[in-house]
Amino acid sequence: MSARSPTNLDVSELSGRARDIFRLVVEGYLDSGHPVGSKALAGEGGVDLSPASIRSVLAELEAGGLLSAPHTSAGRMPTTSGLRLFVDAMMQVAQPNEQERAAIAQRIAAPGPVENALEATSALLSDLSGAAGMVMVPTREPRLSQVNLLPLGETKALAVLVGEDGSVENRVLELAEGGASPSVLEQAGNYITAQLAGRTLQEALSAIRQDIKNGHTALDDASRDLVERGLATWSEDAQKRPVLIVRGQANLLDESALDDLDRVRSLLDDLENKQSVAALMQRAQRAKAARIFIGSENRLFALSGSSVIASPYHDAEGKVIGVLGVIGPTRLNYARLVPMVDFTAQSLGKSLSRMIG
Structure with missing residues (x-):
């Protein structure tokens, strides 16, 4: 694979072994938050190739702009373009099971005013993701x-x-x-x-x-x-004035954050500027399902290298009344969180429709 603009790469251009190795690197990075080395790829559950062959494929993927090699490690990690290719073309989503669906719907539908449902949803998204949860308040005014x-x-x-x-x-x-x-x-x-x-x-x-x-x-x-x-x-x-409720910022200060305090500090600064984050969330209003914003694809997160998964929620007539989502490091568990955010948006929309009729 020759070096070229990563935005022009398509998953169909990857050979079978390149696709397998790329998937293992991305999944390993998302799971651990650390670069993945050739030894790990050749280990149990890895690919049946020699370390030399694996290193050759890794070099090709790096030249194609899908992987990068941090100077402190011999391992590789996905670039923003690599993550985009993975979530758009290779990711196998894991739908929430019945127990998870029931728990989400029950927590959102707890008795109380609209504000309680919005606060509960933001906290719920934080708990589900291990990152920060965000809910943009409905645009319609209360009676x-x-x-x-x-x-x-x-x-x-x-x-x-x-x-x-x-x-x-x-x-x-x-x-x-x-x-x-x-x-x-x-x-x-x-x-x-x-x-x-x-x-x-x-x-x-x-x-x-x-x-x-x-x-x-x-x-x-x-x-x-x-x-x-x-x-x-x-x-x-x-x-x-879009109103944004953010909960779970403390989740962003986990153990892995100690290795990258500047990034986390930048992300917390971004969250303080809620108007800018709300403007990004509004871009998901017309989406039919969750939208994923990854790292430097957005100027807002150019320094923090963070990702947002956002989904609109609707009233009983199908009108978009707000957006909710999660924000955290680019190693979010996209496969699990994308359908979870979508289901949470559906549950909040149904609950609010009953409240504000």
């Missing part, structure tokens, strides 16, 4: 039952939005110059609660604005300004 406005300094107020499903969300609202008195906040909160009950912010925005425009309210100027300011801010915020 509200109550809004309270509380003073938060001279120029800000805290809006406490209570949903019909029991969810609670706090949002900070910038006040007009001069702030707002407690009585103005109370009047505005009472009015919004009365008008929004059973509606989403988006649904109620035009109705309330029309109400104010036609003078059908008893609000004074200060309260009216506060209501309009709040609704405009929240409505825009709901569309532009």
Whole structure:
């Protein structure tokens, strides 16, 4: 195999023995996190070739861009391109068994508000993967039952939005110059609660604005300004701000991380910047099943060399309402986790459809 652009390689171009050796190297690396040497490949359960023949094939695979040889080891490990070829063309997935399916569905469907299901799902994904679990909050707004406005300094107020499903969300609202008195906040909160009950912010925005425009309210100027300011801010915020729940970051600091602290530190920094990770997750929204993002294929993980397995989840009408997934080192157990992430997405979608109807 001559050296060429790894993106042009196809599994059909590999000889039978090259395919076998490549698969053993990748599976060995994913299992141990360490490069795989020719001695291990020639051992029990390996290939029936001489060490010299194995080394020759390894050199060909390295020249083709599928394997690399870290300078600290004589063994080989898959490159990003090698992992991509493996997961796209050679990986045999292991579907979750009945016991695992029942456990996942039961944990997600535990009683409580939507937030509990999302938190439980993120923690569940972390437990399943041994890495970090991520859930992007549904893009649809909850139907509200109550809004309270509380003073938060001279120029800000805290809006406490209570949903019909029991969810609670706090949002900070910038006040007009001069702030707002407690009585103005109370009047505005009472009015919004009365008008929004059973509606989403988006649904109620035009109705309330029309109400104010036609003078059908008893609000004074200060309260009216506060209501309009709040609704405009929240409505825009709901569309532009994906909320990402991440659990299990501590799992990323395992024993193997001690050999590569810079990579792990970079990954944790990436997770702190949730907006960038959420933007990557959103790329999986239109996928029919789990998408796999591997290492340096994405600028976000160019330094940390991490992988993401992400899958969309849907409401009862089949509309995508969010994305969930796991993030960790490139040696994730893709064969097990890809179908597990898909099934978890299906279970979360069904559970949320019952909650938010």
